[in-house]
Amino acid sequence: MKSMPASVAQDPHAFTSEARDAVYQAIFMRRDVRGQFLPKPIPDEVLSRLLTAAHHAPSVGFMQPWNFLVVKSDAVKHRVHDAFAVAHAQAAEMFEGDQRATYKTLKLEGIVESPVGIVITCDRSRTGPVVIGRTHIKTMDLYSSVCAVQNLWLAARAEGLGVGWVSIFNEAALQNALSIPEHITPIAYLCVGYVSHFKDKPELETAGWLPRMPIQDLLYFDTWGQRDDQQPLVGHLQRDAAAAVECGVRATLPTAAVGT
């Protein structure tokens, strides 16, 4: 995105403005990709960078609960797709009326078309029963694996790769399709590949499923539920929301045309 106005002196630890802008570009130009995958292979050196980025995610107690399963076999992808198809049909029945009709028109995966699937898992027993930071809130290990997903997703966007997270599975069916042991939780099945183009906004937004919520409606000060629209921060948020949208629009252009 175009540099956000720097009204305060840059901290000496901050990235250069070009590097900082690249981070924000990765964030605002990232999309969940389902339908625009190209068959172009992903070089191992690129996959290696993605996986290394994922492995450098934060994790509770540094337990690094993840494994990475790289799926290239068509037979395995078809097994995963079969598991998706069952859950997808079940999911359609959970919506009513117009929503069900819309749901059925949505493309919600690119399992077979994407050249590579990457499954990120969570081994909840990896470092024993007591983990620093997970002593009371047991789900922290799952959140750690999600951090790995997000690192990979952003790195992929910087590499020009699309990623689509598919979660419409009965968990046991997905484990079965991938021979994942019962005690390992599959966190994400990610469809990864080069794309014909990136969309400017979430497909569910374009389809009229849901809009992006205004961030100021989600913001409280000091205690839950306490709003204060007079806070200068709120004005900044409105400006930055517009800048983020503009960045998403520019994501539809080849990056060479986008610049920083």
Ligand SMILES: Cc1cc2c(cc1C)N(C[C@H](O)[C@H](O)[C@H](O)COP(=O)(O)O)c1[nH]c(=O)[nH]c(=O)c1N2
């Ligand atoms: C945990 C989780 C699980 C899923 C998703 C995301 C996340 C975070 N998303 C993608 C989701 O629909 C998408 O992120 C939002 O619509 C916002 O769009 P962008 O990611 O900004 O393009 C997703 N998309 C899809 O087509 N099929 C799916 O099964 C899922 N599952």
